[in-house]
Amino acid sequence: MISKILKILIPAVGIAVLVTAGLRSTQNAFRLNQWKEGGEINSTLELGGDSTLVFSKIDESDFTESLVPAIGDTIILINDTPATFMTLLNEMNLKPPGTVMNILYKNSTGDTLRTELTTIKLPKTIFISVLIIFVLRGLIGIAFLGAGFWAFIKQPESSAVRALALFCFSMTAVLITIFKFGYEHIPVMQISLLQYLMVAMSIIMSFTGAFWLNLQFLFPKPRKFMSEHPVITYSLVYIPIAALILLSHLTNISGFRIALVSLVQTQIFTGFGFLIGRHVKTKDLLEKRQTRLVLWGTGTGVFGFFLVVLFIVLFRSWFTSQGVSFIMGVFILVFLSLLLSPLSFIYAFGKYRLLEVEGKIKRGTRRIAITAALLMIFFAILYSLSGFILSKIGTQNQALLPVLALVLAVGFTPAQKKVQNIIERKIYPERTQLKNMLVDFLSNALAASDRDTFWSELESRLCDVLKVDAMITVLNTGDDRPMVLLSGEETPFLLESEFARALSTFEDRPFMVDEILATKTIHLTPQEREWLEAHDVAVALPLASRHKLIGFLAIGMKRTRQDFEAADVEMLRSLSFQVAVAGENLRLLEENIEKQRMENELSMARKVQEGLLPAVMPETPGLEVFGTSLSCLEVAGDYFDVINLDENRTVLAIGDVSGKGAGAAMLMSNLQASIRTAVKIGSDLKQMIGQINDLIFDNTQSHQFITFFAGIYNHETRLFDYVNAGHNPPLLVKKDGSLKLLESGGLILGAMSDMTYEQESINLDKGDLLFL
Numbered sequence: 001m002i003s004k005i006l007k008i009l010i011p012a013v014g015i016a017v018l019v020t021a022g023l024r025s026t027q028n029a030f031r032l033n034q035w036k037e038g039g040e041i042n043s044t045l046e047l048g049g050d051s052t053l054v055f056s057k058i059d060e061s062d063f064t065e066s067l068v069p070a071i072g073d074t075i076i077l078i079n080d081t082p083a084t085f086m087t088l089l090n091e092m093n094l095k096p097p098g099t100v101m102n103i104l105y106k107n108s109t110g111d112t113l114r115t116e117l118t119t120i121k122l123p124k125t126i127f128i129s130v131l132i133i134f135v136l137r138g139l140i141g142i143a144f145l146g147a148g149f150w151a152f153i154k155q156p157e158s159s160a161v162r163a164l165a166l167f168c169f170s171m172t173a174v175l176i177t178i179f180k181f182g183y184e185h186i187p188v189m190q191i192s193l194l195q196y197l198m199v200a201m202s203i204i205m206s207f208t209g210a211f212w213l214n215l216q217f218l219f220p221k222p223r224k225f226m227s228e229h230p231v232i233t234y235s236l237v238y239i240p241i242a243a244l245i246l247l248s249h250l251t252n253i254s255g256f257r258i259a260l261v262s263l264v265q266t267q268i269f270t271g272f273g274f275l276i277g278r279h280v281k282t283k284d285l286l287e288k289r290q291t292r293l294v295l296w297g298t299g300t301g302v303f304g305f306f307l308v309v310l311f312i313v314l315f316r317s318w319f320t321s322q323g324v325s326f327i328m329g330v331f332i333l334v335f336l337s338l339l340l341s342p343l344s345f346i347y348a349f350g351k352y353r354l355l356e357v358e359g360k361i362k363r364g365t366r367r368i369a370i371t372a373a374l375l376m377i378f379f380a381i382l383y384s385l386s387g388f389i390l391s392k393i394g395t396q397n398q399a400l401l402p403v404l405a406l407v408l409a410v411g412f413t414p415a416q417k418k419v420q421n422i423i424e425r426k427i428y429p430e431r432t433q434l435k436n437m438l439v440d441f442l443s444n445a446l447a448a449s450d451r452d453t454f455w456s457e458l459e460s461r462l463c464d465v466l467k468v469d470a471m472i473t474v475l476n477t478g479d480d481r482p483m484v485l486l487s488g489e490e491t492p493f494l495l496e497s498e499f500a501r502a503l504s505t506f507e508d509r510p511f512m513v514d515e516i517l518a519t520k521t522i523h524l525t526p527q528e529r530e531w532l533e534a535h536d537v538a539v540a541l542p543l544a545s546r547h548k549l550i551g552f553l554a555i556g557m558k559r560t561r562q563d564f565e566a567a568d569v570e571m572l573r574s575l576s577f578q579v580a581v582a583g584e585n586l587r588l589l590e591e592n593i594e595k596q597r598m599e600n601e602l603s604m605a606r607k608v609q610e611g612l613l614p615a616v617m618p619e620t621p622g623l624e625v626f627g628t629s630l631s632c633l634e635v636a637g638d639y640f641d642v643i644n645l646d647e648n649r650t651v652l653a654i655g656d657v658s659g660k661g662a663g664a665a666m667l668m669s670n671l672q673a674s675i676r677t678a679v680k681i682g683s684d685l686k687q688m689i690g691q692i693n694d695l696i697f698d699n700t701q702s703h704q705f706i707t708f709f710a711g712i713y714n715h716e717t718r719l720f721d722y723v724n725a726g727h728n729p730p731l732l733v734k735k736d737g738s739l740k741l742l743e744s745g746g747l748i749l750g751a752m753s754d755m756t757y758e759q760e761s762i763n764l765d766k767g768d769l770l771f772l
Contacts, residue, residue: 017169020197027188035183038093039119053083067115077104097121136335141175144168147342160218167211173204209267210241216274220290285563286514289354296361297344301337308334351519359566451586468556475551492527503542504549508576510569511540541572543580620650622715639668648716654772655708686759689723696750706749721761725749735767
């Protein structure tokens with residue numbers, strides 16, 4: 001029953017917050033536009049102890065008369081109306097620039113004086129600062145609402161997710177209710193529903209601490225006492241805060257409101273205490289990663305936000321006296337840090353890419369801290385210089401301030417980068433040194449004697465740097481085979497698998513194996529899972545170059561059995577591409593060397609093969625012979641020969657071995673040797689061809705064969721005896737122009753054994769042409 005109620009109540013709270021945020025933002029947008037059209041003054045006023053308005057900064061350009069108040073003078077009347085902040089704001093903001101206000105004030109000697117103060121157009125810097133905060137508040141509200149709805153839709157049955165959704169909704173209510181822009185006095189169209197919704201927002205906001213504490217009892221896993229005594233736990237969390245909310249709304253006793261604020265703060269700090277305790281005590285590395293991410297993300301934002309609010313409550317006078325630019329800068333930084341909270345929770349509950357996000361949050365936090373420190377120095381220098389220069393000039397006109405600010409701003413960004421680099425080196429000197437060592441190794445990678453040496457040396461160095469048990473290099477073979485180890489042993493990882501595709505897609509992003517197994521973000525085959533678990537792999541680092549996966553590094557657990565840190569992941573990510581490029585370059589270099597070696601060997605083989613063919617045609621009685629061989633490759637299976645048996649007989653032969661390249665060339669050389677041996681024995685031509693066929697059949701594979709033609713020309717008788725073993729029929733062109741194809745013979749050589757070949761004799765007369 002309670003579960004069903006919560007399933008309705010939680011999204012109803014989210015929708016109410018969403019509607020309120022929309023209506024409130026619409027009102028504020030109209031007010032912002034109206035405020036931009038109103039007037040402003042350069043001088044600064046602050047609230048005195050008796051609610052009077054006291055000058056804290058004077059700008060002479062605001063005053064139209066020669067009489068200018070001094071710092072510390074108190075305003076009594078504004079346009080004959082008692083001076084209050086609301087009166088001042090209405091006279092400035094609700095009227096156009098150039099409006100003259102009649103001011104009655106009292107100086108330090110007690111004299112009452114009168115002057116005129118003229119408003120100017122609202123400075124763009126102030127308007128832009130407020131606009132930035134307005135937009136940031138909207139973005140943070142959207143982020144919290146989005147995280148709450150996303151989590152609840154994903155897992156509506158989870159108690160932890162429900163607590164997260166309520167906390168996100170309450171944080172949006174905090175942003176809507178607490179934060180003021182300073183122009184809320186500007187009238188806009190009133191929405192009757194909105195006043196009731198704002199009451200609801202104040203109630204939801206008051207439960208922020210309770211929701212946060214409840215969340216820490218359940219995140220990332222329910223605590224023992226929560227599981228054993230849920231009713232008592234929920235009662236202790238929610239009943240005291242509900243009672244104080246009821247009492248503070250039903251009575252006018254300020255003590256209840258103070259107690260309510262104190263209890264909310266206590267619950268928030270207690271929740272952080274539980275979160276820190278869970279992080280310190282847990283032995284589960286994935287759980288430790290989740291809690292650490294939330295501590296960095298939400299701790300930086302939420303904790304910082306409430307500290308600033310508390311600081312403003314305690315030191316309001318000092319804070320408001322620092323000027324609009326300072327106040328706006330503080331809130332911009334706080335709002336930027338608040339954006340980290342929903343982001344950290346989304347990833348923490350998703351259990352994926354935790355270290356990567358943590359690294360980004362840490363870098364962002366350091367950048368915000370450095371920026372804040374430099375801004376304080378910036379404003380200190382600006383006001384010190386401006387005060388010094390103005391005192392030397394003898395005027396209070398602050399027209400020089402923008403020029404000084406521009407000069408200082410030119411060096412702000414370079415200074416920020418330099419300071420950040422110095423801090424990084426000071427905080428993590430050993431990581432900088434280790435990274436430099438690896439970069440130096442990779443820059444000299446081509447000096448390695450071979451790829452195996454390079455990968456082995458890399459494995460050894462990374463093991464020392466990361467202090468891990470083992471490092472295994474898994475490489476792509478470049479064909480349809482699975483990836484292999486350096487030893488040549490095959491792994492279960494195929495290029496078309498989802499795991500390999502993910503490695504290729506996210507080229508330099510290290511994958512934490514326990515996150516993949518827990519979330520099933522990447523589907524692993526049973527064989528892949530078994531291999532990763534058997535080798536105790538903690539991190540898989542993709543090695544990809546130009547979107548081509550050349551392999552990955554399987555990194556084992558740390559020797560201390562502690563978890564990897566965000567800095568480790570950042571270092572691996574920065575080295576991933578360099579390692580991949582170095583490995584690929586070595587592979588290409590080896591291939592080039594191997595190719596050069598093969599080319600040299602083939603060139604030598606070509607020369608040998610050319611030596612087997614007749615370079616110069618021998619003197620042939622009764623014949624004029626011309627012949628040549630042009631190969632498309634370095635070596636081939638084409639063959640022709642001219643052999644003088646005696647002073648009257650000459651053998652003419654031509655053949656073509658199936659296939660191309662070295663294999664065909666070797667078979668051709670065997671054929672040439674067999675023919676030269678057979679003709680010297682003096683066998684009958686058709687018998688000789690039959691013997692060669694049997695020899696080829698017995699010593700070659702079934703797909704290898706030879707087309708062959710051979711003939712013996714007798715100059716004395718002018719007879720030409722020939723046998724055609726499947727070769728393109730030679731063409732005999734007689735002197736009278738008649739044509740004859742020499743086709744008699746039999747099957748190609750090497751196809752079948754014990755073949756019988758026919759032999760034919762023809763006359764070759766003077767002037768006949770024979771094309772082989």
